[in-house]
Amino acid sequence: MHTNTLKLFGLMLFAGLAPRAEAVAQAGQFRREDRPARREMRDYVQANVLPVVRQQRQKLEAQLAPADRAQLATYRTQLQTVRANGKALRQSLHPAGTSKAPRPTLTEAQREQLQQLHAERRSILLKVAEMARKYDAPIQQLAQEVQPQKEKWAADMHAIVTKNATSEQRESLAQARGHRQGHHGLRRFFRPATFLLMNTTAASAPAGPPEREVGSASFYPNPATATSNLEYEVKKAGPVTVDLLDKNGNKLRTLVAESQQEKGPHKQQIDLHDLPAGTYFYKITTNSGSETKRFIKE
Structure with a gap:
């Protein structure tokens, strides 16, 4: 399966179009036009989905126990540290200007770092998931409140994917749409652990790549x-x-x-x-x- 085809497959998963996605993958390569599609999808989610999800998450804040609010702040900081160091490790493996170089062989120390990062992230998320069990009912209620919006998001995101697909891919997308209506790709925003971790005070992320805060x-x-x-x-x-x-x-x-x-x-x-x-x-x-x-x- 070609790399660009995989990109389309990932885009469909994000848009909640996974059913029969393998048929689209077999339809042929998805050309470089998927880059504008990805940008458009990202901008759509940033402008339409995240503000509503944050609003619903803010409603949950008053129901959280003070100790849980404090612990969530700690978990967020720990995850930020894991992400920052994962990024640093990736940059050390693929320095600037060497993106086309063959995948390097990891040293024992680098392998240990990678395994440790995965273990730390998993450990933190398991703790958040355990906490989220206490708030499963109100989270499900908050998700249900925005059901009409989720229907519209799913339709709009499907339109973005379709608009940037080839004729064969549009046919496969139509089959997938007829095979199963739904928007399960959007459920990730209301998964208890993901929803609980959302920081209601955080500003929306900029559309472009973030500027490095500190030099190399x-x-x-x-x-x-x-x-x-x-x-x-x-x-x-x-x-x-x-x-x-x-x-x-x-x-x-x-x-x-x-x-x-x-x-x-x-x-x-x-x-x-x-x-x-x-x-x-x-x-x-x-x-x-x-x-x-x-x-x-x-």
């Missing part, structure tokens, strides 16, 4: 030794702090605290002789934002 940062050697080096770039002159975090994202100590650093690259030598072997993170905070990355201490 690297920690070497990695795995780290008793004395390691931290290199980073300051995008806006001002104070800089680097905090050491444990594998759960809890702060252990501050490694660097500079009241003023000029814009540009900087290098710091870090003393880690007293740090037990294991997985850790370092969080760099500057005037332009913060970035968290992962490293291993041997």
